Amino acid sequence: MSVTEITLVSFGYLHGAPPEAHLTLDLRRHFRDPHIDPTLRHQSAHDLPVRRAVLGTAGIRELIAGAALVADSFDAGPSDAPLTIAVGCAGGRHRAATVAMALAKRLAKTGATVSLTHRDLDKPVVDMNRTDANALAAALDRGAAAKADAACSGDAVAADPANDDLTRRQASAAARILLGQARDMWADAAAIRDGVDPVELGYTD
Structure with a gap:
């Protein structure tokens, strides 16, 4: 052993x-x-x-x-x-x-x-009120929209047509990552609006 x-x-x-x-x-x-x-x-x-x-x-x-x-x-x-x-x-x-x-x-x-x-078992419960939760959901929506716009517009990386294939692949990969992050953020925002505690999703105030 x-x-x-x-x-x-x-x-x-x-x-x-x-x-x-x-x-x-x-x-x-x-x-x-x-x-x-x-x-x-x-x-x-x-x-x-x-x-x-x-x-x-x-x-x-x-x-x-x-x-x-x-x-x-x-x-x-x-x-x-x-x-x-x-x-x-x-x-x-x-x-x-x-x-x-x-x-x-x-x-x-x-x-x-x-x-x-x-480490944290005996620490106080972390709670978030609904007003703050709704504000968080709105912020997540805005952040998700910004990431999606960046992915669709090519702002993720400099994807000039003159760039080589590797750079274009990098641009495509970065866009996919941004879109994935946007989907996750939209999903979290929807869950919070449905009443899920943001703490359960890893957010705090």
Whole structure:
């Protein structure tokens, strides 16, 4: 066994930059945030209803199993070195802490020494009022429109006809990226207008 020490850190992106890690799991977009349930919002991974909600989310248990397999891959390497895994969500109180707890329990069975730190678990809940949320949605719409205009007008890069094929490919790639970002921003704006808490999407005031 080359990995004898595994450090797990749960955190919230709204409270600062992710900690340095060999593997970082970002749960913000792909897994429903218990924060949007008023009965769970002010609870945390310390509470059984939150842990049940997170572990009952489709894909979460598979993600935990997959992360354990990644840890096994590091363990198969020839060098003896510690491994750090970070698990993040928006506020660090629900999804990240619960997944980190479950993953730590699973990895401990391998014989490695596992330490678990919750950077933001006990920090206050981050909320945004509807007025600010609607203003954010409007700003996202404007930003998305600007990105789409830049992509369609060729402002993404200097795409002069005299440029070589590589430059034109770069222009096309940059335009696709801008359009993708615009679609994501429009989708977030629509979700916020439909009542989704911006915090669930990774935004804060």
